[in-house]
Amino acid sequence: MRVRGGIKLHEAELLPDAACRVTVAFGADSVWLGCVRRGTQTIQLPDLGRISVKAGEWFIGRVDEMLVIAGKEADVELMSFSMCPHVMGALVDLCETETAEKLHCFACVNQHKPTMLHGKANKRLQWLTEQIAIENVACLKGRMELEARSLEWISELFSQPSLAEKDKAAFGCSTHDAEALRQVASYLEEHLDDTHSLADLSRRFYINEFKLKRNFKAMYGITVFGYLRELRFQRAEELLKEGELSVIEIANEVGYSNPSHFARGFRERFRLSPKAFQNMNQTDAGKAGDTK
DSSP, X not given: OEEETTEEEEEEEEOOSSOEEEEEEOOTTOEEEEEEEESEEEEEETTTEEEEEEXXXXXXXXXXXXXXXXXXXXXXXXXXXXXXXHHHHHHHTTSOHHHHXXXXXXXXXXXXXXXXXXXXXXXXXXXXXXXXXXXXXXXXXXXXXXXXXXXXXXXXXXXXXXXXXXXXXXXXXXXXXXHHHHHHHHHHHHOTTSOOOHHXXXXXXXXXXXXXXXXXXXXXSSOHHHHHHHHHHHHHHHHHHHTOSOHHHHHHHTTOSOHHHHXXXXXXXXXXXXXXXXXXXXXXXXXXXXXX
């Protein structure tokens, strides 16, 4: 059921007579927020393995599909909301810094791997979970109450203590590792023209190479070198618009020793060669000057 633009409410109940394994498809780029009202929901996700969410626990997931595993005589009831990453991003932008950092990967449009968080719901969130029911929308008052409580539920979820803890980052990343990841991001921004490797970065910032690779993508929604590539082309765009350097000089400035590689990557991103992009912006600047 549609709660408001971009947010839908779902309710589900599993009452199998025998043990079962059911694949549930959510569709691409879906973010799911929910709470288990009764029983235990056990799911199997690619790369994440088997996860059990019990009654009174919340979950946040970014998955295309999952395998639901129910035991014999299982009795499971859950309530959830679905939304697109853009709506999730608008909500995450309103969160406190610590919470926003943990939820960033759920809102990133470049995130495609299955991702999930879950934890114990406080009493207020559990109470709101019980109050929200699709059948209460037969009249205007019921419909308005459902929308209000749904939005309050989402707000309460993002205020859960486990999401706001300052000494932990998403996916079990320690405070030290989270700070190291932020330092890596800043270092890359300040050293675009250097040659980088995961091994060098892990040694420089005292973080395990595997954790650097895994948790950087979890925090920023993109790989280390994908992030560096984005920074380089953003800077190249600025320099080309300024028009003071040649294309070869700009390629060297942003860390490309081979101008052909730079031109190929730039064309893939902007649909124009660097020189054509530079000429177009110089022409536009000239026209703007003529109109003054």
